[in-house]
Every structure is written in structure tokens, then in C-alpha cells.
Amino acid sequence: MPIKKVMKANEAAAWAAKLAKPKVIAAFPITPSTLVPEKISEFIADGELDAEFIKVESEHSAISACVGASAAGVRTFTATASQGLALMHEILFIAAGMRLPIVIAVGNRSLSAPINIWNDWQDSISERDTGWIQFYAENNQEALDLIIAAYKAAEDERVLLPAMVGFDAFILTHTVEPVEIPDQEVVDEFLGEYVPKHAYVDPKRPITQGSLGFPAHYMETRYKVWEAMENAREVIKEVFDKFEKTFGRRYHIIEEYKTDDAEIVLVTMGSLAGTVKEFVDKKREEGVKIGAAKITVYRPFPIEEIRALAKKTKVLALLEKDISFSVGGAVFADTSRALINEKEKPIILDFILGLGGRDVTFQNLEEVVDIAKKALEEGVKEEVYWIGLRKEIL
Amino acid sequence: MAVRKPPITTREYWAPGHAACAGCGCAIALKLATKAFSEAMEEKYGDPNAFAIAQATGCMEVVSAVFPYTAWKVPWVHVAFENAAAAASGIDAAWKKLGYKGKILAIGGDGGTADIGIQALSGMLERWHNVVYLMYDNEAYMNTGIQRSSSTPYGAWTTTSPPGKYSIGEDKPKKWVALIAAAHQIPYAATASIGNPFDFVKKMKKAAKVDGPAFVQVHCTCPTGWKSPLEKSVEIARLAIETGIWPLFEIENGDFHNIKIQSPGGGAKVKREGGKVVAIEFKKPVEEYLKLQGRFKHLFKQPEAIQVMKEQIKAMWKVLGVDVILP
Numbered sequence: 001m002p003i004k005k006v007m008k009a010n011e012a013a014a015w016a017a018k019l020a021k022p023k024v025i026a027a028f029p030i031t032p033s034t035l036v037p038e039k040i041s042e043f044i045a046d047g048e049l050d051a052e053f054i055k056v057e058s059e060h061s062a063i064s065a066c067v068g069a070s071a072a073g074v075r076t077f078t079a080t081a082s083q084g085l086a087l088m089h090e091i092l093f094i095a096a097g098m099r100l101p102i103v104i105a106v107g108n109r110s111l112s113a114p115i116n117i118w119n120d121w122q123d124s125i126s127e128r129d130t131g132w133i134q135f136y137a138e139n140n141q142e143a144l145d146l147i148i149a150a151y152k153a154a155e156d157e158r159v160l161l162p163a164m165v166g167f168d169a170f171i172l173t174h175t176v177e178p179v180e181i182p183d184q185e186v187v188d189e190f191l192g193e194y195v196p197k198h199a200y201v202d203p204k205r206p207i208t209q210g211s212l213g214f215p216a217h218y219m220e221t222r223y224k225v226w227e228a229m230e231n232a233r234e235v236i237k238e239v240f241d242k243f244e245k246t247f248g249r250r251y252h253i254i255e256e257y258k259t260d261d262a263e264i265v266l267v268t269m270g271s272l273a274g275t276v277k278e279f280v281d282k283k284r285e286e287g288v289k290i291g292a293a294k295i296t297v298y299r300p301f302p303i304e305e306i307r308a309l310a311k312k313t314k315v316l317a318l319l320e321k322d323i324s325f326s327v328g329g330a331v332f333a334d335t336s337r338a339l340i341n342e343k344e345k346p347i348i349l350d351f352i353l354g355l356g357g358r359d360v361t362f363q364n365l366e367e368v369v370d371i372a373k374k375a376l377e378e379g380v381k382e383e384v385y386w387i388g389l390r391k392e393i394l
Numbered sequence: 395m396a397v398r399k400p401p402i403t404t405r406e407y408w409a410p411g412h413a414a415c416a417g418c419g420c421a422i423a424l425k426l427a428t429k430a431f432s433e434a435m436e437e438k439y440g441d442p443n444a445f446a447i448a449q450a451t452g453c454m455e456v457v458s459a460v461f462p463y464t465a466w467k468v469p470w471v472h473v474a475f476e477n478a479a480a481a482a483s484g485i486d487a488a489w490k491k492l493g494y495k496g497k498i499l500a501i502g503g504d505g506g507t508a509d510i511g512i513q514a515l516s517g518m519l520e521r522w523h524n525v526v527y528l529m530y531d532n533e534a535y536m537n538t539g540i541q542r543s544s545s546t547p548y549g550a551w552t553t554t555s556p557p558g559k560y561s562i563g564e565d566k567p568k569k570w571v572a573l574i575a576a577a578h579q580i581p582y583a584a585t586a587s588i589g590n591p592f593d594f595v596k597k598m599k600k601a602a603k604v605d606g607p608a609f610v611q612v613h614c615t616c617p618t619g620w621k622s623p624l625e626k627s628v629e630i631a632r633l634a635i636e637t638g639i640w641p642l643f644e645i646e647n648g649d650f651h652n653i654k655i656q657s658p659g660g661g662a663k664v665k666r667e668g669g670k671v672v673a674i675e676f677k678k679p680v681e682e683y684l685k686l687q688g689r690f691k692h693l694f695k696q697p698e699a700i701q702v703m704k705e706q707i708k709a710m711w712k713v714l715g716v717d718v719i720l721p
Contacts, residue, residue, distance in 0.1 A: 023491040024484060052487035056480065057517030064477035064514065068448060068484025071471045074491055076484075094473055201469040201485050203443040203496060208464035210472030217461050 002182050002247075009143040009172035012179045013079060013105035013165070014039035016147035018049045019187040020103070022077040024069035026054040026062040028084060031117045032173040033107035036079035059084035063091040063102070070100035071209050073200035075151070078102070081169065082109035085123045089130070095162045096131025096225055098210060100199060101154030102162040105147060108136075108270065108321075109169040110356040118357020119169035120321035121270065125298075125330045131225045133163035133232055134299040136269040140177040143167040145249060146296070148187060152239045155194050158231040168271040170357065182247055190246050229300045236297055254305040255294040258284060259312050262291030264372045267309075267335070268319040269295045272360055276319065279365045290369065295331065306338040315347045315372045319387075321354040328352065328384040347375050353387040364388045402429050402595055405442060412465035413457040417624030419615035419631060420454050420530045422588045424501070427528055427612070428468065430595040431499055434602035443468065444496030445602070448485055450478035450506035453537040453616075454530060476510035478502045479518035479527055486523045497602055498525045504545035505535040507611075508571045515571075519578040519607045526601045526608045529571055532616035540619040544569040547639070548703050550689045552619070557692040562699045567706045572645070573713065575609035579648030582608040587640055588615065589631030593656055597644065613640045621688025633683040636660025638676045638707050638718055653714050674711070675719040680704060 007015070013036050017025065027037035043049035052069075056062045059080050066076040080088065085106055095102050106124050110116045124134060135150055137143040143165065150163035167173060199209065213221055233253075240251040257277050259265055266276045273294035283290045293309055295302060310316060320329035327333055332350040339345040351368055354360040364387045371385055407428035414421040428447075436442040446469035449455050455472050458465040473481040482500035489496065500518070502511050507529040518525055534552045535541040542552040547568045551557055555564040576583035581604040586594035594612055601608035613634055615627035622630055634640035635658045642656035655671035657664050665673040680703065684690035693699050704720050711718040 024487045026484065026487075050491075052490055054483055054487050054521065056483070057513055057520075061477060061480035061483070061514050061517055064473055064480035065484035065487065067473050068471060068481035068486075069488040070484070071473075071481075072446075072485045072488035072492070074488045090474060091477070098473075201446045201471060201488070202494075203441070203446065203469060206443075206467055206469045208459050208466050208470045210470075211459040211461035211464065212456050213461050 002180050004178050004180050006176045007140060007179050008035060008174055008176055009137070009140040009167045010035035010107065010174070011039050012140045012144040013147055013167070014043065015181055016144045017077045017105070018043050019182065019184060020075065020077065020148060020151050020191060021049070022051055023074035024052045024054065024066065025077045026056050026065035026069070027078045028056050028059045028062050028080070030059065030081050030084040032109055032169040033079045033081045033084070033105065035173070036105055059087040060091065063088040063095065066102045067091060067095050067098065067100055070095070070102050071098060071199050071201060073196050075194040076102050079105040079107070081107040082111055082123045085127060086111060089127065092127055092130035092132055092162070097221060098199070099160040099228070100162060101151070101160055103147060103150045103154060104162070104164040105143070106164050106166040107169050107173040108166045116356040117169065119171050120355045120357070121166065122322045124164055124166045125322040127164070128299055128330060131161060131229065132299060133161055135163065135165045135297055136295065137165060137167040137172065138271055138273045138294060140172055140179045141249070143172060144179055144181070145243065145247065145251065148191065149239050149243050149251065151191055152242070153232060153236045156235045159228050159235050160198065161225065161228050161232065166270065171271045186246060190242065232300050251296055253297045253302045254309060255296060256309065257292040257294070259291035259293060259309065261289055262313050263289040263376070264315040264317060264369060265291045265293050265309060265313045266317050266319055266365070266368065267293045267295065267331070269298065269331070272319060272321070272354065275360060276365065279362055282362070283369065288369065298331070301334045301338070303338040306335055307342060310339055310342065310346050313346050314376055315349060317349045317351060317368055317372050319351045319353060319368065323352050323355070347380060349375060349380065350384045351387050352384060358388055360388065401592070402426070403433050403442070405429065405432050407432060407466065407468045408458070409465045409467060411463070413460065414453070415618050417615070417617040417627045419588045419627045420532055422627070423530050423594070423612045423614045424454055426591055426595055427499070427598050430598035431602045434599040435496060438603050439495045441496070446470070446485060446496070446498055448473070448478050448482035448498060448500045450502035450511055451475040452503035452506050454501065454503070456537060475506050477514050478506060478511060479514040479525070482525045483518050483521065483523045486525055498523070500525050500527045502527070502529055503537070504529060504531045504533060505543040508545040508569055509543050512571070512574070515575070516578065519575060519580050519609065522606050524606060526610065527575070529609070529611045530614045531611055532614045532619060533568070534619050536616050536619045545571065548706055549693050549699050551692060552689070562696055563692060567710070570710065572609060572611040576645035576648050576650070580607045580609060581605070582644070582646055584644040585611045585613070585640070585642055587613040587631045587635055587642065589613065589628055589633070589635050590642065593642060619689070622686055626686055630683065630686050633678065633686070636662065636676070637678045637680045637683045638674070638711065638720055639680055639683055641711065641714055643714055655714060655716060671716055673717040676721060679721045680707070
């Protein structure tokens, strides 16, 4: 029987890793993710997890060691955040290009400067073009579940791409919640053993991995990553279906909340979705036709799901904790791309908020709704709205 | 009729057809290193193929694995420039879990090892992975077109250390990574040279057979970057040993008090005390080594620079505990 324990998202991630039984883990401490490798060290010390834990000297080597181990054909795991993920950047492309289904738990944290250890999504959002599948968890249960789902999707032969699962720094990484831990046998059955046909380092079957691709071949390798990411759309749906049948919890690429008659839909990711759903309930009581949508799978970007959502509403308000300078929110840009050729589309508004651990309050969300209402009547006034900005200290 | 046993296995792991330049000393090093590894694995595990390679980006990587071809008859993984040691760590860990017997050979050039890869190298050595790291040292970033690295010797021309009105060429002494590796107190660290292939093979075998990490820094002529005659690659490397430029040594378990120094040959007089080499009087002048290479051509117009180089060579030997006299 599955048991429930009260734990932080970091511990949930470590539990997920333990349940997935990676043979090699390589990690480096970084706030707010440090508890993940700490907890894994305890599992190994207590004989509860049989894995090689490489205590590397940097995140660059963490991901490099994972690439080496994954190229050798074993399941691997690492955890990081912020500067650590940025330091991995170069190798993230390589992991995807070599088609190695490594899984990273990311405690979503801002990037320097100024140095700041608190939550936003700039770290993993900035890795959106590396060829990694990206999941964002709303709570600690999702952190655990999505890591297991990530392995299932990443290792599928139609995909074979690495995956990262993001969960918000401190809001989730350091906050305890009850989390249901599935039975090991059920996870074993769900995931199966990872025995890749394309990646092994076996003296009996010598192969060359990591070749030089000349212009005659390089572009096709990029296309194959594109194709794999396209395949991931369907595979993730299958994984979520199977996940529900196996563990009883339902996940959606985009989870819609009270959207059916909504004139305004607040679209967001991660733990902010919880706040937004509660806010929607409050506004519904006041008679405002408002809904919410949570993007659980950001890569592959849910183009069809965004189009379906757009058909239901008059305003899509993107609430994001990241910024692409001179453009706006990355999710806003992707959403716009999904709708660009649609004949009819809602107003799309770009809200930047909650950077570097700035709290997102109901007051902030009221402001968002006011702007959205005005946009319906008077049109869009600004390209990007910065919400919760302390203008008095600028 | 008696057939003489070849001095090294005829098995080939580095196939002909790779795209290295004519006269490439690094290609010679890789051919010998893999043969030596194979013999060591056969002697240790009864399986000549019980090894795999993790290689850094660099000359020997780009010439050997142009998709869809490969020069490698051994499992081979290339990831990036600075992380061969980290990738090797991952393969080593995976092999432990898979129950494979054998050893991982990590390979990097001097840039990939002495500069951008030194952190990953230090981590791999310190964590005691079952990996031999082979640094093929051609003393500059040759793959990108001859830029100086921290392993470029004093006085050498490179495209980023050109001699000029205010420059004598490279103005820093060479950094000896073998000493840095040895300071990790690993079981085995050594320098070698393609100028002494028997010594190199012996050292590679020794490195491959130790339990835990080992490091070998092999001096490899680069005719393209050194501007030297193609047919003189081995001769030039040998002259580096004979003139005192390139010391051959072994350090076991970080014991700097008992560095094993190999005799340089070339008529040099070696003085030993209690079995240890304490002094060497070289007979061949460093000029014999320098004059065969275009990269040092300008030094002959600045004899004071050659004097500086000689003082640096003496200082380097002093670190090894050897007093040297240079002609």
C-alpha cells in the first residue's frame, strides 16, 4: 500500500529518484536543491538505494558524468537549480543530441546578478531550446509524480530525450506537504528496466558515440530531435493515462480550471497555479467569469491545447516568473506563436511577476484582472505589464 | 624458422583512415596507448578488449569520428571539450553497476587537460575513479589553429603568442600537469614521449593495471603547429628528451621524495645516489631541439631568450630533485 509522508518537494524528488532506481547519480550542492542529493546520500548510506553517487566538483561535471553513464546505458539522475543549471547549459544540448534520457530535478530559482536564491523560472525557461522535455510541478506530490512520469516519457523509444522537472524554490523545495509515496513494485512495473538499444559502452559491442557531424548530417540530427519532441506530445499523454491507471492521480498537459464560460483565463505554471486557482474561486464568488490554466508540460510546448483553450475565452493573461529582455515572457511568446495563424484569437496579455522570490499576492492578481477587463473594453495598452514592481525604489 | 615476437600486440584499436595530419605525433601516441591498454587488460583481466575511451574535443577527436565513419574499434564516447574526465567518471560508475571488468581510458589534449578540463580532471582523480587519463601534449590548441595553452613552452610561437617588437613569443614557462596530477596522491602519474615508445608503452601498461586513477602526459610532436618536418616527428620528440626539455618520470602515490627518473639518453651523464637520479649532465644542447622547429626560429635572433629557457629547464628539474647541467 502506498504510504503518506509529510515532506518537502526536495525530499519528494529524492523519493522519486529512489523509486526510479537510477544506477548512477551525479550531483553538486546548490541552494535550494541541496536537500535532494543529501536525502539520496542517506538512502544510499542506509542501503535503501543501490546506486553509484558521484559527488562531482561542479554541475558541469554532474551532467557530464550523467551523460557518460547514460551513454553507457544506465538510468541516471541529478538535481540542480539556477546557476547550476546554467553551468550545465552546454552539456544539456549534448544530452539531447546524443538522445540520452537523463532526468534532472530543478528547484526553480532566479539567476544572478544580483545573486538571489529565491524562486522564479528563469533557470529552466532559459534552457527551453536545449531539446529537453520540461515539466513544472504545482506541489510536492506533483514533484514526485512528474519525475517518475518524466522517466517513462524520456525513455520511450519514440522519444529518447532528457527531461527536467521544475518545482519552485522554497515555496515547494523547503515547504512540507503530505505526499503519497507509491509502492516500489508498482513503480518498477510502471517504469520497467531501462535497457537502451542505442546507447551502451560495451567492449563486446564497440560503438562510437558523440561523433562529429558535418553539414551533410548535422541538420538531420537536429530534425530527429525535433521529431522526437513532436512524438513526446503523444507519448506524454499516454504516460499520463497510464499514470492515472497505475497511481490514481490524473495529470494534464494543460490543466484547465473553471475555463468553460471564462472571459478571462489566467495562464501560469508551477506553484503559482495553486494561488491562481484559489483566486479564481474568490472572483467567481464575486461573479467574475474567470478561469485558470496550468501548463504542466512546457516542452514540448502544448500548441494544440493552447489553441483549444483560446477558443473558450476572450483574454489569455500569461502570468510568468521569467523574462526574455525586449520580448517579454517566454511562455507569452510561445503562446502567441501557437495562436498566430488562428483566424479568431483572444487578447493575449503578458504579465511579469514574482521574480527572485517576490510574493505574488491576491492584490497583484486583482491588478491583473483589472488590466484584463480594461483590455477587453479599451484594447491592450502595454506590451508587457510588470506586476508588483516597487516603482518607488526605481 | 623462428619468428620474432612483435614488441607490442598487432591488434589495432585506432584504425588507419583517420584524418590526422601527416607526421602527427598524437596519432602515434593513440595507436601505442590503445595497444598498451589492450595488453594490460589481457594480462589483468584475460580480456584484451576490456576497456573503453572517453575523449575530449580536440584534434584526435575530430580526426577519428566523422559521422558516419569511425577510427575506433573500442567503445568510444565524446561529449565536450572540458569534461572527458567527468564523462569517464560516469562510464566508470556505470560499469561498476553493470559489473563490467576493465578500465576507462580518458583522453584529452593539453588545452582540454591543462586548461579548460583541469577541474574535471582534478575531480576525477580525487574521487578515485578507475580511469587512466592520457594527456596528449602537443603544447598548444592545435585543433583551433595553434593558440597558446598553459602547456605551451616558453619562447614558442603560436598564433596568440607571436614574437614581435614587444614579444619573444610565449612568455610563461610550461605548466606540468603530471606534477599536479601526482599531487592528488594517485597511484600512478608519469610523463612519456613518442620519442621513446618503449618507455611510453611500459608506462601506459603500468597505468592501466593500477587499481584507481592514473595519469600519463605524453609529449607529441605536431608538425603543423610546431612547423617541423613531417618525417622528423619522432626524432624531434627524442631530442626533447635528450636535451633536457622533456623529463621522463614516474610518481607513485604522490611520493615526490621518490620520483623515478628515466635516463634521457643522448650521451647524458646520469648521477645516482642510493638508486635515485640526483644529477644529469646533458650533452646535447637544447638548440638541437629548437632548430628543427619553426615555432622557435625567432629565438635564434635572441640568444638571451634561449638562456631564460635554459634557466627554466633547470628550475623544472630542480622540482624533480635533479641538478642538471645544460651545454
